[in-house]
Amino acid sequence: MDDIENDTEQMQEPQTVSHPQTSQVPMQTHERPQMRVRAPGDENTIFIGRKSTMGYVLAVVTQFNSGAPIVKVKARGKLISKAVDVAEISKGRFLPDVKPSAINISTEEVQNEDGTKSKVSSIEISLSK
Numbered sequence: 001m002d003d004i005e006n007d008t009e010q011m012q013e014p015q016t017v018s019h020p021q022t023s024q025v026p027m028q029t030h031e032r033p034q035m036r037v038r039a040p041g042d043e044n045t046i047f048i049g050r051k052s053t054m055g056y057v058l059a060v061v062t063q064f065n066s067g068a069p070i071v072k073v074k075a076r077g078k079l080i081s082k083a084v085d086v087a088e089i090s091k092g093r094f095l096p097d098v099k100p101s102a103i104n105i106s107t108e109e110v111q112n113e114d115g116t117k118s119k120v121s122s123i124e125i126s127l128s129k
Contacts, residue, residue: 044063044068044070044071044072045071045072045073045074046059046060046063046071046072046073046074046086047074047075048073048074048075048079048082048083048086049079053082053085053086053089054089056073056082056086057086057089057090057093057094060073060086060087060090060095060127061090061094061095064095064098064127064129069128069129070101070126070127070128071126071127071128072124072125072126072127073086073087073124073125073127074122074123074124074125075122075123076108076110076120076121076122076123077120077121077122080121080122080123083123083125084123084125087100087125087127090127091127095127095129097129098127098128098129099127099128100125100126100127100128101126101127101128102124102125102126103123103124103125103126104123104124104126105121105122105123105124106121106122106124107119107120107121107122108120108121108122
């Protein structure tokens with residue numbers, strides 16, 4: 001774990017790559033994505049983000065096929081509609097015996113990059129067999 005922290009602390013300057021037909025172009029170095037720390041009880045929770053809708057549907061189906069009795073789909077802001085799509089596609093096409101057992105909506109306060117705080121809507125859809 002310490003190696004991961006040390007790697008991210010030592011950021012490298014972009015390297016330059018020469019190409020015979022063009023001028024020198026800076027090569028981008030990629031940072032490692034930050035690991036989301038899951039709280040106990042979050043092992044059957046799908047957090048909706050930038051992936052495709054079907055990628056999240058596959059995750060829901062996989063959780064149920066591995067024996068999970070309840071799978072939660074969580075999203076914030078603009079991604080709420082994708083969370084609803086994931087739940088509907090999962091139960092409509094792949095898991096007809098799954099029903100939504102609870103839908104919780106709330107508002108979360110999020111700190112922006114500039115330090116200000118904004119309120120963002122969130123949803124949690126619980127699907128159960």
